[in-house]
Amino acid sequence: xxxxxxxxxxxxxxxxxxxxxxxxxxxxxxxxxxxxxxxxxxxxxxxxxxxxxxxxxxxxxxxxxxxxxxxxxxxxxxxxxx
Numbered sequence: 001x002x003x004x005x006x007x008x009x010x011x012x013x014x015x016x017x018x019x020x021x022x023x024x025x026x027x028x029x030x031x032x033x034x035x036x037x038x039x040x041x042x043x044x045x046x047x048x049x050x051x052x053x054x055x056x057x058x059x060x061x062x063x064x065x066x067x068x069x070x071x072x073x074x075x076x077x078x079x080x081x082x
């Protein structure tokens with residue numbers, strides 16, 4: 001893994017031609033910003049990214065189910081459209 005700042009990545013093409021994951025750091029604040037994954041490693045990261053998306057969707061569905069459970073529609077009531 002290569003460590004790089006945003007300024008280094010903006011000014012150099014070599015980072016985009018690498019086969020390694022780049023750890024991006026904010027040069028001024030010394031904070032981690034994220035990672036750059038090269039095209040070569042795309043297929044290995046796809047299952048990981050799909051799992052993250054699936055988890056987000058599952059959490060949204062759970063929240064909707066919990067909200068609906070707290071607002072039941074009875075025999076003589078009208079639902080609010082949830």
